[in-house]
Amino acid sequence: MKRAFYIGRFQPFHNGHLTVIDRIIREADELIIGIGSAQLSHDLENPFTAGERVLMITRALEGLSKPYYVIPIEDIQRNSLWVAHIISMTPPFETIYTSNPLVIRLFREAGMPVFSPTLFERESHSGTSIRQRMRSGESWEHLVPPAVVKVISEIQGIDRIRDLDRNDNDPETVQTSGADHV
Numbered sequence: 665m666k667r668a669f670y671i672g673r674f675q676p677f678h679n680g681h682l683t684v685i686d687r688i689i690r691e692a693d694e695l696i697i698g699i700g701s702a703q704l705s706h707d708l709e710n711p712f713t714a715g716e717r718v719l720m721i722t723r724a725l726e727g728l729s730k731p732y733y734v735i736p737i738e739d740i741q742r743n744s745l746w747v748a749h750i751i752s753m754t755p756p757f758e759t760i761y762t763s764n765p766l767v768i769r770l771f772r773e774a775g776m777p778v779f780s781p782t783l784f785e786r787e788s789h790s791g792t793s794i795r796q797r798m799r800s801g802e803s804w805e806h807l808v809p810p811a812v813v814k815v816i817s818e819i820q821g822i823d824r825i826r827d828l829d830r831n832d833n834d835p836e837t838v839q840t841s842g843a844d845h846v
């Protein structure tokens with residue numbers, strides 16, 4: 665039994681992430697997907713909750729040919745203990761797939777084998793660029809699986825992101841809406 669671990673913030677889950685999962689399921693018997701920074705939501709870098717990200721991933725992977733587990737994982741203050749933290753939260757795994765330099769280093773220092781899949785169309789397929797498109801009203805739907813478009817619509821995710829953007833850039837909006845609640 666070869667079980668592989670793949671971690672990301674998935675803000676949101678996009679087609680680049682999907683290409684990594686396609687590779688992992690060709691090479692492993694089971695897949696563990698860690699949803700990193702699970703404690704973060706409702707900010708411009710991390711608009712979606714861990715639960716919403718679980719929904720995006722499980723819906724997008726419906727019908728996947730191999731068993732998989734989706735596990736939200738909160739960040740911890742000490743990088744040197746992070747691998748142990750991950751291991752304590754997941755089923756046992758033998759290999760790690762990531763292109764994140766810090767994640768590569770921490771797992772390699774722990775003596776575990778890390779694979780770094782080629783990035784798929786990185787310029788367009790990055791969380792940063794997709795969130796920017798969501799903010800500015802450009803099209804983003806073609807960059808994520810259709811199931812993710814549906815989840816974001818159900819949770820009114822674009823409204824949330826635009827509200828967060830407005831609050832960040834326009835203090836008057838915050839004051840006005842605050843006064844409305846007095």
Ligand code: NAD
Pocket residue numbers: 671672673674675679680681683684699700701702738739740741742743746761762763764766767770781782783784785786789790791
């Ligand atoms: P991410 O969602 O940006 O990316 C997830 C994975 O997909 C990464 O391996 C990334 O390289 C890959 N990817 C992204 N775009 C791709 C594309 N176009 N094609 C192919 N692959 C692509 O998430 P991330 O930032 O890598 O997530 C790491 C998580 O680990 C974060 O939540 C971070 O906080 C957490 N972490 C925590 C600690 C700690 O708590 N001390 C330490 C290290 C990492």
